[in-house]
Amino acid sequence: MAYLSTSESSCIIYYNCLALLSRHPGPDVRSQLTLIWWEEERYPEGIKWKFLEHKGPVFAPPYEPLPENVKFYYDGKVMKLSTKAEEVATFFAKMLDHEYTTKEIFRKNFFKDWRKEMTSEEKSTITNLSKCDFTHMSQYFKAQTEARKQMSKEEKQKIKEENERLLKEYGYCVMDNHKERIANFKIEPPGLFRGRGNHPKMGMLKRRIMPEDIIINCSKDSKIPPPPPGHKWKEVRHDNKVTWLVSWTENIQGSIKYIMLNPSSRIKGEKDWQKYETARRLKKCVDKIRNQYREDWKSKEMKVRQRAVALYFIDKLALRAGNEKEEGETADTVGCCSLRVEHIKLHPELDGQEYVVEFDFLGKDSIRYYNKVPVEKRVFKNLQLFMENKQPEDDLFDRLNTSILNKHLQDLMEGLTAKVFRTYNASITLQQQLKELTNPDDNIPAKILSYNRANRAVAILCNHQRAPPKTFEKSMMNLQSKIDAKKEQLADARRELKSAKADAKVRRDEKSKKIEEQLMKLEVQATDREENKQIALGTSKLNYLDPRISVAWCKKWGIPIEKIYNKTQREKFAWAIDMAEEDYEF
DNA sequence: CTCTGGACTTAGAATTTAATAT
DNA sequence: ATATTAAATTCTAAGTCCAGAG
Secondary structure (H helix, E strand, C coil): CCCCCHHHHHHHHHHHHHHHHHHCCCCCHHHHHHHHHHHHHCCCCCCCCCCEECCCCECCCCCCCCCCCCCEEECCEEECCCHHHHHHHHHHHHCCCCHHHHCHHHHHHHHHHHHHHCCHHHHHHCCCHHHEECHHHHHHHHHHHHHHHHCCHHHHHHHHHHHHHHHHHHCEEEECCEEEEECCCECCCCEECCCCCCCCCCCCEECCCCHHHCEEECCCCCCCCCCCCCCCCCEEECCCCCCCCEEEECCCCCCEEEECECCCCHHHHHHHHHHHHHHHHHHHHHHHHHHHHHHHCCCCCHHHHHHHHHHHHHHHHCCCCCCCCCCCCCCCCCCCCCCEHHHEEEEEEECCEEEEEEEEEECHHHCEEEEEEECCHHHHHHHHHHHCCCCCCCECCCCCCHHHHHHHHHHHCCCCCHHHHHHHHHHHHHHHHHHHHCCCCCCHHHHHHHHHHHHHHHHHHCCCECCCCCCHHHHHHHHHHHHHHHHHHHHHHHHHHHHCCHHHHHHHHHHHHHHHHHHHHHHHHHHHHHHCCCECCHHHHHHCCCHHHHHHHHHHHCCCHHHCCCHHHHHHCHHHHHHCCCCCCC
8 A cells, every 4th residue: 555644644543533432432442443444445556445334226116107188199189198209209399499309310210219218109100200299298297397486395204205205214324334335326217318518328218227227336234125025136246346336337428426425525535635635735746847848848759749739738728638439429529638639729819929729619518618729839830730731630640649648647646647637727726726816804705705716716617507598688687786775875874974963973873884895796796796607616616625724724714615615515525624724734 | 550449537518506786 | 476596415426546366
């Protein structure tokens, strides 16, 4: 096992204390600590747990056929569908309002898979999707949704209690000495596959998962979850080199899906903390690595030059590694190593800047990356070289892939991979921005605005975008009218203050101060919201920013941690909230 | 070296719940 | 009390990275 730094050790102590306290809530903590330390320390490489017990997954509720009065029409005539065909039809009917159902690929894939579920009579009748009328079914589901909203308090309460019962029974497991929350204990229900972007498989039928598809993973000496009556598990295994509890193979891509633990769990928390420790190790050697790749821009070897330019992009622009993808299986998206010639434009001069590279490509989730970046002359010249005699659809880095790149990175630092640069650059940016933007004299709302701006700088770096909320314009207008009303109120209060008698002045003054503060708060809120229109802060907050930076910042400026992290986030980052002091440096 | 399967993290949209306005 | 809006939570797709076989 690798040498542990002080902070690494304290993290382990932290988790052991948790285990200890949950087992023996008593005063004799110290004497047992050593014991547990040893118990957990001696896990050999790759062993994730010694004991794992859970109740298995919760399956999707069975299909409930439509009431008789809900009709499906084919070519203008009522048609009663078989249960299987009807179920698949309802999937389409439920999506009728969505743009998806107008897309040619979606319709083609859906129709092909739907026909597989039909009886031979249905198959011979239903030959054209355009002649299918799902509107009545769609209306029925809308009415159902509406009815659900209108349910009485008691009915809603009943549903809530049922969900709580399910969570209590299936939502937790025991891993070693901890009772842990499971992340996704419910099996994904059947439905129509919706890929992101221009996905060739959109509309395909995602089949219902049965117990016979399920692999259970738990320890031998645990109570093995029984399959539902009349069913069998595909397999029960006892593999303590993995962290998952349940797995099955999904039918769209043929990939494996898992049930794993919640981010609040020890096993996820430790991994998360390790990730940030790796990024901090990069901090110590990043200068050396940067000098190295700059040298490599001059290399005689094409492969080395490409590697060095790609690494420069990954470092400077926080691009993803960019694995190769199987053509036709997924949407056409790229990362750094898979960039094609058509994704960049070279401008020797643009808007008064020299050597500008214009990036335009679809990245993960088909989110567009568009950026005009001035680069160093050597990089520019190299790119020209890489593009020589190539077609637009050719790979920019034809001598490079993620495996070559990561192998190189591994040589530069143990545990270094392309994604570590994203984590490192995100976290260091937050830390720098917080230092730069926090004004000690600001009140709490203004300081939080600064925090959000620092967070936003990271989200922009990582290209975390969102579709502007549908009601964005309206909500901005509402906020503006609130501000106007508050301004009026303030003007009134000030007038009253002026005309007030001496004995009432103090009270009036306090009143206008209070209104002033409320106004300021609203204005800050408006600024924050406007700046956040197309930016998604959540992803960086949850996955890229070392939470200890935020915890330290809160401690330093007396900001309650609840203002930065909600309940779920506080659970996920419990380790950091307990560990980090105000002087923590990433 | 390439190819594939497997395990895990990261991602934005959709849905649900809570807070606030009416 | 009800309707509207915002925040929190859920959902599951889409990446990264690694190991092992050939």
